[in-house]
Amino acid sequence: MASLAPQPVQDLATPQAVTPPAPILHRGKFRFPPGLKLNLPFYSFSKFFDPRNPILLFEYLAKFGRAAHYRLLWHHIVLLTDPADIREVLVDKAHLFIKERTQKRMRILLGEGLITADGETHKRHRRIAAPAFHRQRIQAYASTIVEYAAAQRDQWQPGRQIDVAAEMMRLALQITARTLFDTAVTPEIHAINDESNAVMDMYNSLVSLPRAEDLLRWHIPVPVLIRFRRSKKHLDQVVDQMIAAKQAEIAQALREGRPIGGDLLSMLIAARDENRDSPSSSKDSAAVRLSSKELRDEVLTIFLAGYETVANALSWTWLLLGQNPHAEARLHAELDSVLLDQSGNPRLPTLEDLPQLPYTEMVIAEAMRLYPPAWAMGRQATEDVEIGPYRLPKNSFVFFSQYIVHRDPRFFPDPEAFRPERFTPEAKASRPKFAYFPFGGGGRQCIGESFAWMEAILTLATLAQRWRLTLVENQTIALQPKITLRPKFGIQVTPEPRL
């Protein structure tokens, strides 16, 4: 549970990046870190074992030091907490790892998109999608983001309580619908949202079933499987229809000599068609373009990866601003001095303001340190592999949790305190790269990172320029670590006007 009490601002100490000594357990040719002696299910009644909150297990394991080992049935699992070891997995030895099983099993929901694909398939998808996410490309969305945030801020009423977590979800959904599909939040978008939420909930119980993929494929008449199949089918139909409509729109535009839309979907379709039509790629066209099914999987992947993460980052930011009046005042001072028109009157933020809003960015960075929307990641070794002082067998799973590493006092002294000053360029340069990795790293680093920063900064600037959100007293704030880190009971606030 998070405390609602304001937290004092303190001076920054210099972080010490000293890797602690690592006790090693030798077993044959392998070297494991210490950890749980028994197989994980034996700890079912321990305080740290709660399948609804794996962060408790990670926090417990982090006490073993640099890394901790445990077994789940016959699988070796290692939690890494040292930035150097995480870097080895994500960057230096990325070719020796694939996505771990739970993420791969998301295929039953996401098919073969960027998140679930590995190896050559992943590289091919990434090549095709990259231009759509290019920094210059996504900058075109800045005015859309501000327009939607401004509409949202016009709806809030002084003193009327709102759940800001729900509000941020609604806003991020609108922004995603517009930038991904160039549409308002239509019934189709609601259907995608609702069905994917339903599918996600079922997914949690499905992944605990052995061979869930096969059970789904074999049409076994188990209620949860029947519901899952029905929802997934509906989801696919809606996305296919939206793609077909967009393809018709593009064909029409091309016939009339008009430029095609700038939304992400148009760009993904165009990327695929350009590659197909290019004579130079005719001999290996299948290798450079997405099939219809791949396109659908990618759209669903980007839709789901892109909106809840940003919404959560913003929700936690509001909580922390409400708890930290000093930081809030500094944020307001920055917005009030930068967002002025030539007559000195307040105006909405624009893309060009971003370099002038460093504190706004630092506030979001610090919020994602304490409450990283992607709170853990995992990989599976495809062969015996050395990481730091350890040597792990083929098929071992390695996990690392942003939630844990971001609270390491070696890199973030007094880690529970909210201090945006930790993200000045100098402070950032004094830490190892993987002490802070909200967007992952290496060849699979979040493709939407620039988009996410732009959306979060412009949204916060637009809303905080007009409103101060006061936390409602005596509410319970709790973590809900699902695929993203959500506030379990929302965050209740009352808006107070600033302008």
Ligand code: HEM
């Ligand atoms: C605050 C917001 C966000 C956070 C914290 C976040 C976090 C992450 C992380 C940690 C990964 C790497 C996962 C891994 O390697 O296992 C990732 C991958 C990905 N993200 Fe994001 N993300 C955010 C926003 C977005 C947005 C806005 C989009 C798209 C519009 C997006 C699309 C993706 C995709 C497609 C991948 C898979 C990339 C690949 O494997 O090549 N994300 N994200």
